[in-house]
Amino acid sequence: MQFTIQHMEDWQNIAETVISKLEHNILLLKGNLGAGKTTFTQFLLKNLGSTDEVNSPTYSIVNEYSTPKGKVYHFDLYRLKNIEEVYDIGMEEYLDHSFLCIIEWPEVYEEDLYGLKYHEMSIINTGENREISFD
Template identity: 85%
Template structure:
């Protein structure tokens, strides 16, 4: 699915559209700094019924949120240098015990997902809008 958004409020329409299509418990978020990955996650968690405050996990690496359907883990792998550091945070344990894992900057870990099913959302900030591709 492809979307174009022009305002922050447009994220809600995207979340409403893709939430029923979330069939896998892993969602990779790709996009440059400031593209809207965490903003999207805020809208998604609210849509999933979470009352938790959603913040970027840039420094904590992973944030945990509660939803009526189960735990959601929100990762930011930007600062991790290699796959060993990803395994050191226990990512496999999170993947095994979650309703949903949202992974920002997944490139350092993506090759390890070859045998798992997951969704990918790419966000491109064009300056005037954001172009979104959800698979």
């Protein structure tokens, strides 16, 4: 699926569409700095019924949110240097006990996802718009 974000309100429609298409509990978010990964996550969690304040997990590495459907874990792996650091934070435990794991900057972990089912979203900031692909 392809989307274009021209206005902040467009995130709402994308969040609703993504929720309706979720089949797996892992969502990889790819995009450059400032592309809108955390903004999308804020809209997604609101649409999942969370009343928690959603912030970037840049420094905490993982944030936990409650929704009526279960726990959502929001990761930012940008600062992790290797796969061992990913395992040190207990990634497998989170994956096993979540409704959804949203993983920003998943490249350090992506190879180990082989065999697991997940969704992937790419957000590209073109300067005027955001171009989004989701599968």
